[in-house]
Amino acid sequence: MELNELVMQAKKGSAEAFGRLYSFYYKEMYYYALSRVRNENDACDIVSEAVLDAFSSIKKLKKAENFKSWIFTILTRKITKKYSEKQVDTLSIDDSESEFNEIPFNQDITKIEAEEILDTLSEKEREIFSLCYACGFTSEEISRITGTNPSTVRSHLLRAKNKLKKLYSDSRI
Numbered sequence: 001m002e003l004n005e006l007v008m009q010a011k012k013g014s015a016e017a018f019g020r021l022y023s024f025y026y027k028e029m030y031y032y033a034l035s036r037v038r039n040e041n042d043a044c045d046i047v048s049e050a051v052l053d054a055f056s057s058i059k060k061l062k063k064a065e066n067f068k069s070w071i072f073t074i075l076t077r078k079i080t081k082k083y084s085e086k087q088v089d090t091l092s093i094d095d096s097e098s099e100f101n102e103i104p105f106n107q108d109i110t111k112i113e114a115e116e117i118l119d120t121l122s123e124k125e126r127e128i129f130s131l132c133y134a135c136g137f138t139s140e141e142i143s144r145i146t147g148t149n150p151s152t153v154r155s156h157l158l159r160a161k162n163k164l165k166k167l168y169s170d171s172r173i
Helices: 003-011 015-037 040-060 064-085 111-119 123-134 139-146 150-171
Strands: none
Touching (some): 015 040, 015 064, 015 123, 064 123, 064 139, 123 139, 123 150, 139 150
């Protein structure tokens, strides 16, 4: 069954159809949340809250083809709300329990190096970088998700990439 049909069924109240939709994106949602909050439990909680909100408000989704960016918008808002309510624990992720190790990097760097390098980015840079590289969104989609101008998204992304390139090359000398 194609995505648009699943969305239409979910809008009619089908929990099974919504569950199938969620199954397409749950890993991306988790990894994105984890890259932002840097705590596995908080990431799981935020994703769960976002999915519940999405399920209860799916009737508000206007275009079925926008499902992915719509659910990531809900997730991004949940993360932002969590940050405004309390400071999220930014301790390093425990290697033995983390699925963060599965995120593919193009360079041969360790998980610890990747975490240290990502920690040097501003919150906005990490948000945009994660949406682009972990989730595959375009700058226009990221703009809609974050409420940021597309040219500002591209500027943040370029700054993040330049920082990461410099830090990576410096760490390999």
